[in-house]
Amino acid sequence: MSRIVVQEDRCKGCLLCTTVCPVNIIVQSDRFNVSGYKVAEVPESDAEKCTGCASCALICPDVAIKVYRTPKTKGGK
Amino acid sequence: MSEINEKLVFDKPEIIIDRATHYCPGCHHGIAHRLVGELLDEMELGGNTLMTTSIGCSVFLYNYLNVDAVEAPHGRAPAVATGVKRARPDHFVFTYQGDGDLASIGMAEIMHAANRGEKISVVFVNNTVYGMTGGQMAPTTLIGQKTTTCPNGRCETTQGSPIRMTEIIASLGGVAYAARGSLDSVKNIRTAKKHLKKAFECQTNGTGFGFVELLSGCPTNWKMTPLQANERIQNDMIPYFPLGVFKDISEDGGIC
Numbered sequence: 001m002s003r004i005v006v007q008e009d010r011c012k013g014c015l016l017c018t019t020v021c022p023v024n025i026i027v028q029s030d031r032f033n034v035s036g037y038k039v040a041e042v043p044e045s046d047a048e049k050c051t052g053c054a055s056c057a058l059i060c061p062d063v064a065i066k067v068y069r070t071p072k073t074k075g076g077k
Numbered sequence: 078m079s080e081i082n083e084k085l086v087f088d089k090p091e092i093i094i095d096r097a098t099h100y101c102p103g104c105h106h107g108i109a110h111r112l113v114g115e116l117l118d119e120m121e122l123g124g125n126t127l128m129t130t131s132i133g134c135s136v137f138l139y140n141y142l143n144v145d146a147v148e149a150p151h152g153r154a155p156a157v158a159t160g161v162k163r164a165r166p167d168h169f170v171f172t173y174q175g176d177g178d179l180a181s182i183g184m185a186e187i188m189h190a191a192n193r194g195e196k197i198s199v200v201f202v203n204n205t206v207y208g209m210t211g212g213q214m215a216p217t218t219l220i221g222q223k224t225t226t227c228p229n230g231r232c233e234t235t236q237g238s239p240i241r242m243t244e245i246i247a248s249l250g251g252v253a254y255a256a257r258g259s260l261d262s263v264k265n266i267r268t269a270k271k272h273l274k275k276a277f278e279c280q281t282n283g284t285g286f287g288f289v290e291l292l293s294g295c296p297t298n299w300k301m302t303p304l305q306a307n308e309r310i311q312n313d314m315i316p317y318f319p320l321g322v323f324k325d326i327s328e329d330g331g332i333c
Contacts, residue, residue, distance in 0.1 A: 002083070014103035014296075014303040020263050037102065055263045057087040061107030062098060067087035 002052025003071045006040055010064035014039035017056035017065065023049045060064055090114035092123045092143050099137060103303020105260040105293030106134055109202050110141050112270045113173070116277055117144065122169045131183070133175035134208040152183025155190035158197045169280060171198040177207040180216040180240050187246070191286050194251025197286040198276045201242060204295040205314065212298030216240045219313060224298070229262040239317060243290045247323035253285035255324040260291040261310040265320070275325070282328060292318055 004026075011033060017040050018026045025046035038070050042050065052069030089095065093114040100106050117123050126144040130136065132151040139146035149157040154172035162170040179187050179201050190197065206224055207213040214224040214231060217239050221230040231239075247255035254276050258269030269291055276287025292314050294306035301309065 010097055012102035016103060016303055016307065019304060019307070040312040052086060054087040058263050058266055059108065061100065061104055063089045063093060063107065063111055065087070065226075066085065066089075068083040069086045 001048050001065070002050045003047060004042060004050060004056060005066040005068070006042075007064045007066070008033045009035070009041045010062045011037060011039040012062055012064075013039060014061065015040060016059045016061065018056040020059050022053060022055065023051060025049050081285045090118045092117050093141050094141055096140070098141060100134065101295075101297045103294060103296045103306060104134070104208075105204070105291070106202060108266060109173075109200065109291050109293065110138065112239045112266070112273055112277050113171075113200060114142055114272055116270065117142075117169075120274075120281065121275060122281070125167070126169045126171070127161050127165060128203060129161060129170065129172040131172065131174040131178040132209075133248065135173055135175055135177045135202065136209065138173055140149060152181070153186050154177050154178070155195070155197065155199065156186040159190055159193070159195045162195060162197050166196075168198075169277070171200060171277070171280075173200045173204070175208065176201070176203045176205065176217040176242075177210075177213075177215045180242050184216075187242075188249070191246050191288065192249045192251050194253070194285045195311075196280050196283060198280050199289070199292045200273065200276075201288065202293050203242070203290050203318070204293045204298075205239070206295050206298045207266075208298055210293050212295075215240070219317060222299075232246055243288065243318075243323050246288045251286055252324055253326050254287040254289075254322075255281040256288075256322040257292070257318060257319055259289040259310055259315060261292070261294065261307045261315075268320070273320070275322075275327075279327070290318070292320075 029041040054067040057065040128146045130138040131154045213226040243257040256272040258272045259265040272289045279287040296306040
């Protein structure tokens with residue numbers, strides 16, 4: 001399962017990442033960070049859909065997203 | 078099990094200093110900084126770079142990129158970089174300028190540095206407005222765009238047409254590479270990085286002057302959300318400022 005890690009104190013809630021996600025799993029959360037921005041997040045229920053494409057990280061102006069990719073194993077495991 | 082196999086495929090470039098930027102939400106300066114940082118890392122230029130920064134929102138670039146820097150007076154970055162490069166020809170020298178800096182007050186400096194074919198690289202961030210000073214009209218402001226100094230929209234008959242810098246620079250003799258990219262989408266960001274790499278290579282292999290214009294958004298001064306600003310780049314800016322390579326004297330020609 002690939003995943004992203006949003007560094008919440010850097011996120012400015014611009015939501016550019018939400019527009020480029022090919023599986024549309026990034027959304028604005030209800031939490032505020034220390035700067036008062038509502039940060040982007042991937043809800044627990046959608047976490048497994050992440051493909052690790054890194055588009056969100058590529059467009060993030062604040063370099064707030066790290067992407068971890070797990071290579072697909074054959075046989076669906 | 079899967080956690081053991083996972084690889085970190087995207088992280089902050091080493092040369093980018095780990096701190097929050099002062100830019101507004103959705104400002105594309107952060108993307109431009111990251112692209113420059115990634116290339117300096119990939120080309121292993123970090124310890125050998127002298128950066129000449131400008132006046133504008135990018136004035137604090139030295140707080141975000143961990144390289145030696147000279148802060149130039151408004152618009153004069155290409156002139157300062159000329160001196161820096163001639164004094165330290167073994168170093169990689171680049172300038173990072175906005176459109177108010179490069180296309181307005183610094184027009185003379187950029188034109189002559191390009192015409193002389195100085196072996197420097199220029200990163201030109203064009204967001205069609207003066208960002209730091211509060212959203213005044215810039216030479217690149219589009220016709221009809223409302224700013225604080227043209228509240229009814231830029232009028233062609235009284236204020237002239239927006240300047241297409243890359244086309245002008247490409248027409249000058251000393252230029253090795255001139256291209257325009259955009260930072261509004263993943264595809265365009267990837268292409269913009271290729272443009273920057275090519276421009277930087279023009280300097281490292283001694284070919285000459287490299288110039289890259291990056292169309293970028295300024296949601297605050299355009300009075301838009303970051304998402305609307307990206308749409309504006311796509312719908313209004315790219316038709317007037319076409320993307321692509323306008324000059325490339327290297328043997329293998331253009332990259333797009």
